[in-house]
Amino acid sequence: MRICLIASALLLAALSGCETGNTNKAKPAQATAAPDVETVPVTSRQLDLKVSLPAQLLPYESVDIYPKVTGFLDSIRVDVGSRVTQGEELMRLSAPELVAQRSQAEAAVHAAESQLATAQAKLASDQGTYLHLSSAAETPGVVAQNDVMVAEQTVAADKGTVSAGEHNLGAAKDALRSVSQLESYLTIKAPFSGVVTIRNLHPGALTGPASGQAGSQPIVRIVDTDRLRVVVPIPEAEVGEIKQQEPVSFTVPAYPGEVFHAPIARIAHDVDVNTRTMHVELDVRNSDGKLAPGSFVTVSWPVRRHAATLFVPATAVTGDQQHTFVIRVRDNKAEWVNVQTGQSANGETEVFGDLHAGDQIVRIASDSIRNGQNVTVRMAKQS
Helix, strand or coil: CHHHHHHHHHHHHHHHHHHHHHHCCCCCCCCCCCCEEEEEECEEECCEEEEEEEEEEEECCEEEECCCCCEEEEEECCCCCCEECCCCEEEEEECHHHHHHHHHHHHHHHHHHHHHHHHHHHHHHHHHHHHHHHHHCCCCCCCCHHHHHHHHHHHHHHHHHHHHHHHHHHHHHHHHHHHHHHHHCCEEECCCCEEEEEECCCCCCEECCCCHHHHHCCCEEEECCCEEEEEEEEEHHHCCCCCCCCEEEEECCCCCCCCEEEEEEEEEEEECCCCCEEEEEEEEECCCCCCCCCCEEEEEEEEECCCCEEEEEHHHCEECCCCEEEEEEECCEEEEEEEEEEEEECCEEEEEECCCCCCEEECCCCCCCCCCCECEEEECCCC
């Protein structure tokens, strides 16, 4: 009986070993299945969209008022917020030394006039003497010829003295006009109509071109708020189709939800090498004073192309460390096509490369789909 049990155990072990050996046998390798991809066609259309750009609202004209001469601020008629008109008197300075200079200049003019009058009187007298001697010399023996020559030379000298006196008088008058011009600088007037936005000094302050700390800052600042500039730095990629006088819309934080409009007035036609942007200005009429200079502005900038370009879904553009590409499908094979991207709008991206309208590309691209790999294509559902 024991012998039978041992034999049965050996038989079971043998059978188990056979089954294990069959299980460990290598199974034949299965072929890698082609990935299932969804394709969409490349579309062509003319780009026409608007992008939001930051900008700044500046006054059309702005000037800091500095004195041309040194003096004490005698009176000032304006303050921050004052509206002034062109030619209106803003302030007066006092400079006592200019009064003394004017008195000296006036005295010099009077002295020059007196000297000129004396020289002219002497010239008239000597000319009379010369004419009398010349007339008498026509009768032989009455007047010596030498006396006539002396009288003639005296008249010539008198004419030189008169000419010098006239020049001296002109110089004295020029000096007087110069002092008068300096005195006119003591009254400061508005160069254009606008609003006073800064006032730094008060009556009694010493100010002038070289009067220390007070001279380094303007007395007041005037800005023209009736006409403003929206200064927009346009990125280099978006300057191709700028058109002068084209209306552009913008918004300001002070009036949320309200849209303002202004035409393109000035184009720099030069790209700043530091910022890679072009300076463009819009002209804004602000007669109601609603907009404030210095405000931040968001401009809705139009971007257009002169010809149609290609568009693909944004998800169709992918890349690795070296390339940006889309995956075109031809004859059920994936083909990487390097592209350069442009503008994006409404879930689509503008692309430039070896593509054509109608080419079928993978809608959701990934670098896991290798170049040249076989794929199984299914068309994207039409939305």
